[in-house]
Structure formats: C-alpha cells, structure tokens
Amino acid sequence: MIYEIELTTLTYGGEALGRLPDGRAVFVPFALPGERVRVELVEDKRGYARGRLVEVLRPAPGRIAPRCAHFTACGGCHYQHLSYADQLEAKTSILKDQLERIAGITNPPMRPIVPSASPWYYRNTVQFHLDPQGKLGFQAVDGKTVVAIRECHLPEEPLNELWPQLDFEPLPGLERIALRLDARGEVLVTLESTTPEAPALSVEELPVSVVFLSPEGPTVLAGEAFAVLEVLRRPFRVSAGSFFQVNTAMAGAMVTHLLETLPLKDGQTILDLYCGVGLFSAFLAPRAGRLIAVESAPSACEDFIFNLDEFDHVELYQGEAGVVLPSLEVQPQIAIVDPPRAGLERPALDALLRLRPDVLAYVSCDPATLARDCKRLLSGGYALQQVTPFDLFPQTYHVESVVLMTNVKNK
C-alpha cells in the first residue's frame, strides 16, 4: 500500500516522522522534515508503521545529492542527503530532545557539537560481511541481507586502497571481516567466525596481519595479533577482539575535552569504568593518585595491562561493571563511565550512587540510554553541568556525547 505523507521531524535512528491518514506515526528512512513523499509500508504495527521511501514529491530545501552509489541500499549511512552542517544541527537537537523527553530535563546545558576533523574517510576500522557470492559488502538497510559494495566513503584512504584487493571464498561460519588501520600503515584483518575451522589464506605481498577469531579464541594466520593505534601521539596496542574508537582524531578530541573539563588535582582517586584498552586511563593516570579501571573483555584487559605498564598506581579489575563495582570499597573523586549502547547496568549505576564521586563524566554513544541513566543519576543527587556532543560518526545517525555531572548531595 502506497501513501502520500508529510514529514515533520527527524528522529533518533535516522528516520523522518510523519502521520498516516489513520493518525499512526510512520517512520521513513532517507527522508527529511518538510518533505512530501510517497511511501510503501514495510512494517505495519498497531501503534506505528515503517515506510520505504518510494518518491520525494516535494524535497526539503536542505536536501543534497548523496556521495555514495549505495546510499539508501546500504544500511551504513543515514544522512548523506544532508549537508554536514545540517547533520551537526540535527544530532544536537536529537540529543537535546532525548534528554528533555526521557530524562525530563528542561533546557539541558548543551555545549556546541564538536565536528569531526573530516566528515568523510574518517574510520580507522571497517567491518564487512560477505554476500552469497563471497563479495565484500555491508548489511543492507533491511538489516537482513548483504549489499556487495564497490565504494565506501567512510574508511580512511589506506583501507579503501586495500579492501578491493581482498578475495574470499564463502566459508560456513565466516560472519564478519574487520579491517583496522594501524598507525604504522599496516592493516589488521580479523576474520570472525562462528565455527573453529580457519580458512586457507594467501596474503602474498599485502601489508596485512590476519587473525582468525572463533569461539575457541584468536589464531594468528599472518603477522601480528594486534594493531597499534595512536591517539595524541600515544600508541595503544589493540588486539583483534578489543574495542577501540573508530574515529582516531575524535578520540583525541574527547581525551582533550576530559583533560580540560575535569577538575583534576594531585592525589585524586579516579575510576575508569568500561575502560577498553585504556584510552582515557592512559591520559588520566599521570594526573591521578590512584586509578581504578574496570573492563569485561579479556583481550581489552590484556591490552590495557600492556598499554599502561609504566604506571604503578593503576589497578585493573576484569569483570562486568555491575559485578565489580558493588564490591569496591573506594572513595573516588572522579569517575568516567563509557558503557556500550545499552548504557549503565542497574547494579553499576546503584554502586556509583553509593561511591558518590564528586564529578561524573558519562561518555555515551546512545542518547536514549544516556537520558535514561541521567534521569536516575539526577534523582540520586547529581546535577547536570554540561552536555557536549562529539560527531564521531559523520553521515550516520549515531551521536557520541560527554556529559559532566557533579554530586550535589552530601556523601
């Protein structure tokens, strides 16, 4: 069934919102507020619907031509039809709106968004899936199939030079192929599989390391088991399975922001929860009396120990924040939390309220769970000081932010 509708608002998730004739909300990807469009319903629920954009009858004044041939087929980019300035504005207002609606904060103290150093070719990592013919591709907009690709404008240039030279036989269990660019110009290729049989491989003259990652753990097939990434001139060892920020320049911008805005003083105890391979810890440790970090992924913990080897006053707990934190008896002055999209686990949030750091920096990649957690932290005696969005993911709907809160209740 095809409908003609008017779109009013850009929502978190990259879709524009309109109303069907029966009053139900309909979400339309690749459309913009102010547009009149024809949509075909692809999801028809009692409370809402989702539409496929068939035709733009009246484009919004801000609509621009996308750079990529795969835009609207590939599920990776959502905003190529918006200028970069408009993307930044949209992300700021979506973050503000989530804090207002979910956390009930009137007029959140928004700081200007920090734009990406480059709106294109900024990713140090790219993750492919294989289509049924074994061609490298990305998940399609339907989230189910794979679109084979000829071009992508998000990876850093050396990755774009390399990936078209890679050839794979479709192999049962081979789920994802990740490429991570190393500060030394080499590339770490990670083959993620659900089965333990490693593929036969020939990398010939290519400057790559290859790691096969299966449920039985990592196997190095060529070169080294890790990449080395550099943030603000400091090298970080990042193993095949470990998390690292995908936009290196913006990782540096977030570190600088934390160093400039946190009230760092000699001798303080600092908590770094969800610390990964130690990005924030490495820069905060020289300013701390004691630093306590928590991370659940074993490979990230190994990298953390390697990356922060020079410090004697740093402790790392391997485990889930929701399990480790309630058992800690410390009095931190500052805590940094950088959870995955799901946000803070309830026991971790409750433990934070008990440990009650004077200042809490919440680094978030999901405005909705950030807002949910802010609501709980605010009702637990914290006040919101500033919200700074960082555009780590241009051309996509994703919004990173650093939120600073202070304890306003007696300990």
Ligand SMILES: C[S@@+](CC[C@H](N)C(=O)[O-])C[C@H]1O[C@@H](n2cnc3c(N)ncnc32)[C@H](O)[C@@H]1O
């Ligand atoms: C968004 S990343 C942040 C890492 C680091 N702060 C950085 O900027 O590189 C989240 C990290 O939390 C870890 N993690 C996920 N769930 C966790 C949990 N329940 N407890 C502790 N760490 C967790 C992940 O392995 C990942 O390294």
